[in-house]
Amino acid sequence: MTSLKNRQIQLANRPEGKPQTSDFELVGADVPELKDGEILIQTLFLSVDPGMRNMMKDKESYTSPFGLHEVLTGRSVGKVIESKNKNFEKGDAVFERLGWQDYSVSNGEATKKIDIDIAPASAYLGVLGVPGLVAYFGLTEIAPPEKGETVVVSGASGAVGMNAGQIAKIKGCRVVGIAGSDEKNRYLTEELGFDEAINYKTTKDMKAALEKVCPDGIDIYFDNVGGEITDAALQLINYHARVVVSGQTSQYNEENPDQGPRFLNQLVTKSAMIKGFVVYDYEDKNDEAIEQMAKWIQEGKLKYKENIVEGLENSPQAFIDLFESKSFGKQVVKVSE
Ligand SMILES: NC(=O)c1ccc[n+]([C@@H]2O[C@H](COP(=O)([O-])OP(=O)(O)OC[C@H]3O[C@@H](n4cnc5c(N)ncnc54)[C@H](OP(=O)(O)O)[C@@H]3O)[C@@H](O)[C@H]2O)c1
Structure with missing residues (x-):
């Protein structure tokens, strides 16, 4: 276990109707020591998505439901802060489905490096995500x-x-x-x-x-x-x-x-x-699609708008806002600098 302090947002109850903040809980958690092949990722931004509401139901969808009293997971971007995996270095900016938490350990298999010279990291949860x-x-x-x-x-x-x-x-x-x-x-x-x-x-x-x-x-x-x-x-x-x-x-x-x-x-x-x-369904065409979207951005043909909510602890409210017309553009939560 490392000395890092981790916080997680877990699902406390399965929401009935519109989700409430009481359906979520913020809990402290450990960060395990890395094993060979693993990387430690500090979450920079996490994405709140309306589709996550389906995964809060106790029903199979195209993914399994979230477990009660388990950390919620969603699309996130982060920074590698320690690596025991030859494919990643400390400082790499990455995209992965991570926990709603400050730090995540990954084996790197589903981790994708992102190029933050093309667009800021948060854009990989929106226009380039x-x-x-x-x-x-x-x-x-x-x-x-x-x-x-x-x-x-x-x-x-x-x-x-x-x-x-x-x-x-x-x-x-x-x-x-x-x-x-x-x-x-x-x-x-x-x-x-x-x-x-x-x-x-x-x-x-x-x-x-x-x-x-x-x-x-x-x-x-x-x-x-x-x-x-x-x-x-x-x-x-x-x-x-x-x-x-x-x-x-x-x-x-x-x-x-x-x-x-x-x-x-x-x-x-x-x-x-x-x-x-x-x-x-079209995963094999992701690179081509991102390249085209990035080109349109550079040409000024495609604009994007983000609504950035500060703080992991505000993720539940940021999620709830999606169903109350309070978000405008891509709603993301900034977890760390
Ligand atoms: N097929 C896939 O692989 C895939 C992947 C990602 C997302 N999606 C789906 O794509 C859709 C859009 O996602 P998104 O990321 O663009 O969502 P989003 O940015 O989070 O959109 C939220 C917006 O939806 C509108 N909304 C909320 N409740 C509504 C209601 N009852 N009736 C009409 N509008 C309502 C609100 O705006 P206003 O009410 O102000 O208009 C709200 O601000 C979602 O259904 C999501 O699940 C599909």
């Missing part, structure tokens, strides 16, 4: 847009949605974003170049609002949130439309998903396609 890749693969592998098509993005002020909308703009599309405040929507249109943005919280008739800003219908619907927004968008899809299902944030706090209209006939009559995916 999973949210960026989800947007990129959704619009390259599943539904490559054609110039002039209309693309609607739900959850547009979030990490995935901002990237998806901007990639669709780069491809020459008309882009409509849906987000939960006028301030967020102004950012989408004025800073990121979205053509239109709809505030779903103040819009009573989402179908009518979408009809107004999509006079030629919807060719691609990039869905991050599901629920009633999606019910409305699906009524407006065009012949040969593609629906990309990245996530269903509006459903994650429900024990049973709410029952919406049955829309499959709409797919038949419009010869349309709907496809869900997890980012790992």
Whole structure:
């Protein structure tokens, strides 16, 4: 055991409905001595992701559920502070799924070095990390847009949605974003170049609002949130439309998903396609995707926005904020300098 003081965020209870801070606990923990082949990583930033809510349920998803009274794990970037692994040196900046804790020991097998000359370390949790890749693969592998098509993005002020909308703009599309405040929507249109943005919280008739800003219908619907927004968008899809299902944030706090209209006939009559995916489906293309995203950033075509919350102890609240429209852009927690 080293003399380092470690702190962990553990899952205290399985949340019912919206998570509460009382569902989490901050506990002290040891840092074990390194064995041969291992590295010691100090966490710099950790990512809070809506999808983690699914893993708090006692149900198998595409990953196993979090254990009660065990450290939560999620995508993180850190700095190697000690190495007994020939592939890593002290000082390397790395990405891995680490614990929500100050220090983690890893065997290095799933640890990836990151280049912080291209972008700051936190960007590897956002635009150059999973949210960026989800947007990129959704619009390259599943539904490559054609110039002039209309693309609607739900959850547009979030990490995935901002990237998806901007990639669709780069491809020459008309882009409509849906987000939960006028301030967020102004950012989408004025800073990121979205053509239109709809505030779903103040819009009573989402179908009518979408009809107004999509006079030629919807060719691609990039869905991050599901629920009633999606019910409305699906009524407006065009012949040969593609629906990309990245996530269903509006459903994650429900024990049973709410029952919406049955829309499959709409797919038949419009010869349309709907496809869900997890980012790992395209893992072999990660390097190519990150290279392209980095190039777009350097060319000034792709902007990114981060909301940085200070302190490991504030990670639970940072996570809860994702379900209360309080995050804006990629929400990350800064754990150490
Ligand atoms: N398929 C994959 O491999 C993969 C990987 C990563 C993420 N995802 C999924 O992609 C989706 C977006 O992720 P992200 O990282 O972009 O999320 P994010 O940045 O954390 O987005 C959070 C935003 O979602 C919006 N939101 C929260 N609850 C909502 C509700 N009930 N209805 C509508 N909007 C709501 C809020 O903004 P406003 O309410 O203000 O608009 C909130 O600020 C999530 O569903 C996530 O699980 C999928």
